[in-house]
Amino acid sequence: MGVRIAEEWLHSCSGCEISILNTGEALLDLLAKIDLVHIPVLMDHKYYGQLGDDKELKIPEAVVGIVSGGVANKEHMEVLLEMRKKCKVLVALGTCATHGGLPALMNEWGMKKGMEDYYKTPTTEPCEVPNEVVPAPLDRVYAVDEKVKVDLMLPGCPPNPALIAEVLTALLDGRDPVIPGKSVCDTCPTQRKGKGGVSDVRRFVQNAQYDSEKPLDEMRCLLEQGLMCMGPVTAAGCASGDNGCAPSCISARVPCRGCFGPVRKDGNQMLDMMNALASNGIDWKTVVDRRSLLRFSGAHDLLRKRSTRKTTEE
Numbered sequence: 441m442g443v444r445i446a447e448e449w450l451h452s453c454s455g456c457e458i459s460i461l462n463t464g465e466a467l468l469d470l471l472a473k474i475d476l477v478h479i480p481v482l483m484d485h486k487y488y489g490q491l492g493d494d495k496e497l498k499i500p501e502a503v504v505g506i507v508s509g510g511v512a513n514k515e516h517m518e519v520l521l522e523m524r525k526k527c528k529v530l531v532a533l534g535t536c537a538t539h540g541g542l543p544a545l546m547n548e549w550g551m552k553k554g555m556e557d558y559y560k561t562p563t564t565e566p567c568e569v570p571n572e573v574v575p576a577p578l579d580r581v582y583a584v585d586e587k588v589k590v591d592l593m594l595p596g597c598p599p600n601p602a603l604i605a606e607v608l609t610a611l612l613d614g615r616d617p618v619i620p621g622k623s624v625c626d627t628c629p630t631q632r633k634g635k636g637g638v639s640d641v642r643r644f645v646q647n648a649q650y651d652s653e654k655p656l657d658e659m660r661c662l663l664e665q666g667l668m669c670m671g672p673v674t675a676a677g678c679a680s681g682d683n684g685c686a687p688s689c690i691s692a693r694v695p696c697r698g699c700f701g702p703v704r705k706d707g708n709q710m711l712d713m714m715n716a717l718a719s720n721g722i723d724w725k726t727v728v729d730r731r732s733l734l735r736f737s738g739a740h741d742l743l744r745k746r747s748t749r750k751t752t753e754e
């Protein structure tokens with residue numbers, strides 16, 4: 441019998457689950473050592489008993505629990521608490537689970553106003569916000585560690601399949617997983633020459649300057665070209681695997697958008713990026729929408745409702 445593993449998705453798009461499947465050959469090796477006792481994306485499971493007549497939600501016991509997605513409603517909360525109760529080790533998988541991810545953009549308005557705006561938008565036939573059958577929303581979108589104790593965070597949108605395989609293999613081997621702890625910049629081969637004489641942030645409506653015939657290490661750093669590349673404030677992790685060991689977006693010669701979340705677990709990508717811009721001699725006031733820098737990490741009360749936000753960024 442293998443090590444029992446349970447997986448759940450909360451406020452998730454299933455991209456994290458696809459990343460688990462994309463671990464490829466490593467998954468074949470792992471399957472010989474694990475028992476997937478619960479994974480709704482792959483197999484049916486009746487939460488309230490086979491006939492639906494149980495009173496309490498039940499998930500089988502497991503050694504390792506993996507949770508993707510943030511926590512946005514009461515059903516997510518119930519499932520998460522059950523996962524924490526039944527799993528010895530809990531892994532938060534993907535940036536939605538570790539930092540709120542894209543759904544936490546809603547935190548700028550709060551769930552109530554966001555839902556009202558969505559359902560009552562003047563461009564469609566206005567209707568009431570559903571409040572029957574669907575689970576009641578929480579006040580905002582939370583990262584998983586805001587609600588329960590998390591043993592291991594593995595961000596990325598989607599997370600890197602090679603790192604998922606490494607985490608699971610390490611847990612099975614009883615060792616600490618090797619996870620890159622540095623920033624995207626630390627894995628980036630582009631040329632850095634110091635302050636580049638660019639004083640304003642350029643909107644990415646025109647390509648970066650590079651010679652497509654020449655390798656990546658002959659392209660100048662995108663931030664030094666004045667593009668909003670969030671490599672300095674974003675956790676490394678996308679560079680390992682099949683992309684030639686350069687960060688994914690930089691390989692495509694486009695700026696990092698910050699999808700692995702902050703370098704430090706409790707970092708603030710918006711404030712840290714303002715510092716990074718200043719260090720590069722770029723005027724941070726030329727950033728059009730600073731809040732958008734929290735597009736992947738708006739949980740942990742970083743992206744607050746406009747009326748209650750305490751920062752003076754406006």
Ligand code: SF4
Pocket residue numbers: 451452453454455456508509533534535536537541542596597598599
């Ligand atoms: S982290 Fe990205 S891939 Fe994973 S659930 Fe969230 S949006 Fe989807």
Ligand code: SF4
Pocket residue numbers: 624625626628629630632660661662663664669670671672687690695696
């Ligand atoms: S800012 Fe962007 S382009 Fe420059 S080194 Fe960092 S990741 Fe690479």
Ligand code: SF4
Pocket residue numbers: 597624674675678679687688689690695696697698699700
């Ligand atoms: S370069 Fe940045 S945005 Fe692109 S995959 Fe890597 S962490 Fe995500």
